[in-house]
Amino acid sequence: MPPQDYWETLLDVPGILDAFGFGAQTGDVAELGCGYGTFTVPLARRIRGTVHAVDIEPAMVEQTLARARAAGVANVLASTRDVLATGFGVPAGACDAVLLFNILHGEEPVALLRAAAEAVRPGGIVAVIHWRTDLDTPRGPPAAIRPTPAQIAAWGGETGFLELAGPSFALPPWHYGLSLRRHGGAR
Ligand SMILES: C[S@@+](CC[C@H](N)C(=O)[O-])C[C@H]1O[C@@H](n2cnc3c(N)ncnc32)[C@H](O)[C@@H]1O
Numbered sequence: 115m116p117p118q119d120y121w122e123t124l125l126d127v128p129g130i131l132d133a134f135g136f137g138a139q140t141g142d143v144a145e146l147g148c149g150y151g152t153f154t155v156p157l158a159r160r161i162r163g164t165v166h167a168v169d170i171e172p173a174m175v176e177q178t179l180a181r182a183r184a185a186g187v188a189n190v191l192a193s194t195r196d197v198l199a200t201g202f203g204v205p206a207g208a209c210d211a212v213l214l215f216n217i218l219h220g221e222e223p224v225a226l227l228r229a230a231a232e233a234v235r236p237g238g239i240v241a242v243i244h245w246r247t248d249l250d251t252p253r254g255p256p257a258a259i260r261p262t263p264a265q266i267a268a269w270g271g272e273t274g275f276l277e278l279a280g281p282s283f284a285l286p287p288w289h290y291g292l293s294l295r296r297h298g299g300a301r
Pocket of ligand 1: 146153169170171195196197198215216217
């Protein structure tokens with residue numbers, strides 16, 4: 115990832131959290147790949163539940179916890195995990211939502227979506243953002259591996275548990291978002 119200060123100029127964090135409707139009514143949320151904690155603390159500030167943040171890189175987890183401490187935010191639990199190997203470390207169906215932000219260009223997107231589907235309750239959402247594919251962006255993965263909204267919706271369907279909750283939407287300046295809803299399975 116680019117340096118934190120630059121990374122965080124590329125994202126409208128409050129606008130993105132608003133677009134998914136995260137607020138005081140939101141219970142526990144799991145976050146896959148918290149990185150610098152860019153979304154973790156702002157999200158924790160606005161929800162009644164706990165943010166269960168995970169990252170495969172210990173330094174990212176330490177930084178996220180340090181930001182939470184500095185902000186005086188108590189509802190962040192962060193741990194070092196490879197979600198592909200050991201999941202999110204939360205009980206199945208425990209979360210109102212899971213964040214998959216800037217992560218689905220990797221090699222095993224369906225496995226990541228399956229892990230997210232397991233953590234989220236029926237009726238809850240998997241919130242996805244990614245770099246737009248229809249314009250040049252100053253950062254982001256190469257075009258060849260950037261997923262489109264349609265691709266992500268199809269991968270969600272492959273899990274057997276996730277369906278598109280509505281149309282994808284722009285998250286200016288450089289991202290789009292979409293929500294996948296957890297259904298009961300076997301559709
Ligand atoms: C591009 S960064 C995005 C960070 C953050 N979601 C954001 O948008 O600001 C992706 C992060 O996911 C983490 N990551 C990648 N694969 C992972 C895995 N299998 N389990 C947990 N974390 C992972 C990386 O270490 C990195 O910090």
